[in-house]
Amino acid sequence: MEISLLGPLTAEVRGASVVPTAAKPRQILALLGIHANRVLPVRTLMEEIWDTEPPHSALATLHTYILQLRRRLTTAMGPDAPVGAKDVLVTKYGGYGWEAPPGTVDVTRYEALVAAGRAASEAHRHEVASGCFRQALALWRGPALVDVRIGPVLRIEVARLEESRLGVLERCLEADLRLGRHVELLAELVELIGRHPLHEGLHAQCMTALYRAGRPWQALDVYQGLRRRLVEELGLEPSPRLRRLQQAVLAADPVLDEREAPAPAGAGTPGLSRAWR
Numbered sequence: 001m002e003i004s005l006l007g008p009l010t011a012e013v014r015g016a017s018v019v020p021t022a023a024k025p026r027q028i029l030a031l032l033g034i035h036a037n038r039v040l041p042v043r044t045l046m047e048e049i050w051d052t053e054p055p056h057s058a059l060a061t062l063h064t065y066i067l068q069l070r071r072r073l074t075t076a077m078g079p080d081a082p083v084g085a086k087d088v089l090v091t092k093y094g095g096y097g098w099e100a101p102p103g104t105v106d107v108t109r110y111e112a113l114v115a116a117g118r119a120a121s122e123a124h125r126h127e128v129a130s131g132c133f134r135q136a137l138a139l140w141r142g143p144a145l146v147d148v149r150i151g152p153v154l155r156i157e158v159a160r161l162e163e164s165r166l167g168v169l170e171r172c173l174e175a176d177l178r179l180g181r182h183v184e185l186l187a188e189l190v191e192l193i194g195r196h197p198l199h200e201g202l203h204a205q206c207m208t209a210l211y212r213a214g215r216p217w218q219a220l221d222v223y224q225g226l227r228r229r230l231v232e233e234l235g236l237e238p239s240p241r242l243r244r245l246q247q248a249v250l251a252a253d254p255v256l257d258e259r260e261a262p263a264p265a266g267a268g269t270p271g272l273s274r275a276w277r
Contacts, residue, residue: 001088003033003098004106006161007141009148013088016076018069023149024049025065030148032089032098034157036105039090039097048153066096107161110139114168117175126175133172140165166196173205182209193222197229200242211249211256219249 004010009030011018020026031048032040045062046054055061066089073085090097103109117132144161145154169192176185189206196202203226210219223238223246230236238246248256 001100001104003036003100003104004141005030005033006106006110006139006144008146009033013073013076014078014081018072018076020068020072022068025068026148027151027154028062028065029069029098030145031154031157032096033100033105034107034154036098036100036108039093039095041095044153045096048151051152066091106139110136113139114164117168117171121171121175126178130172130175130179133168133175136168137165137172166199170201170205173202177205177208177212180212182212185209186213193226198226198233200226200239204242204245207245207249208256216249216252220246223249 002010002012009019009026011029011033019029027048028045031045042059042062046058049062050058070085070089073088077083077085077088088099090099100108113132113136117129117136120126120129120132144158148154150158173185173189185205186209189202189209192202193199193206203222207219207222210216210222223242226242227238230238237243247253
């Protein structure tokens with residue numbers, strides 16, 4: 001079994017797809033997949049499909065969708081399968097759940113890698129943290145559930161995942177900056193600030209990488225470009241943090257060149273050093 005939600009929805013059992021073509025059963029499968037190995041109440045599934053206005057036949061229709069999914073599972077599993085469709089798409093406690101073996105859902109793998117990366121980062125093991133974050137980001141194949149009709153419940157989950165993706169990217173870039181990889185990051189950072197023209201964190205990382213690469217004038221250009229957009233579009237000035245970074249670039253403050261050496265394997269958390277932020 002393999003379920004992928006970080007991009008177009010795919011779900012395969014023994015190499016055969018079990019993804020329905022109809023929009024609403026696809027929604028049910030996507031929601032069950034995101035919450036794999038947990039039970040979703042019938043009310044939650046109905047809210048996803050019909051929001052606050054379910055028809056009188058909603059419960060019967062939902063049962064029909066579940067039956068359709070189980071039929072697809074039965075076909076994909078074949079007659080010699082050790083378990084049946086009801087052992088995968090289970091009914092219990094007034095709801096339904098999708099039982100997935102460990103490591104078979106990309107969202108679960110992603111969240112495990114992110115947790116490992118954060119733990120490594122907190123231990124100042126930046127090489128390990130960067131590796132975990134890069135592996136997590138590599139699981140994304142595009143916007144989450146890009147080909148699935150999204151209702152109110154999935155909308156929250158997709159927003160959470162997309163926000164997590166951007167946060168993980170920032171953490172990954174921070175780990176790489178602490179490892180002195182500013183030159184290697186420049187092209188990626190320039191592309192990212194183009195895609196996120198109002199994101200202060202990415203602009204700060206781009207400014208730091210440019211300064212460390214011996215291009216302080218370009219770091220100041222990045223600041224001025226962001227400030228202009230913030231003022232024109234939102235009527236806001238850059239945050240105090242970003243203004244302090246600009247002043248550090250103007251003053252050629254040595255703190256901008258500081259790194260944190262990665263801790264050796266098994267070492268405790270080293271003392272905090274002054275960082276660019």
